Amino acid sequence: MSLFKEFDQGCLCVRDVDNSGHGEKIVVGNYMGMLRVFSPHPLLEVQLRDPVIQVEVGKFFS
Template identity: 55%
Template sequence: MSLFKARDWWSAALGEGEEFDQGCLCVGDVDNSGTGQDKVVVGSYMGMLRIFSPNVNKASEGGPADALLLEVQLKNAIIQVEVGKFVS
């Protein structure tokens, strides 16, 4: 018997042939919405930046496309993404 139960409740398939590393993913309240809901930020070496707002998928609701808030193709590779309070 286990005290913890791990379960997949959200997933997203990203572009084919894209390369990622450990610094290409972060989780936080990127848009400072005030609700406290964290978003998932993913950047690839191909320059694709995506921000997801994950929610529990149900058969009657939409899929991962509903969770995608932003998808932008940048000119240069993204080697790391970070979220935090930047103050002087």
């Protein structure tokens, strides 16, 4: 399968997602529902039932 069918412009985010203070992690999600976190080696990989539309990190307010 082509990468261009699995990923879109909102599929990658680089932040200190766990607020550890030990540097930024790379977060990648795809339409197949795979979510991965790297730092620089894989920290987390989980297969979700639904597609990952976009990956964002930050403080969210209503």
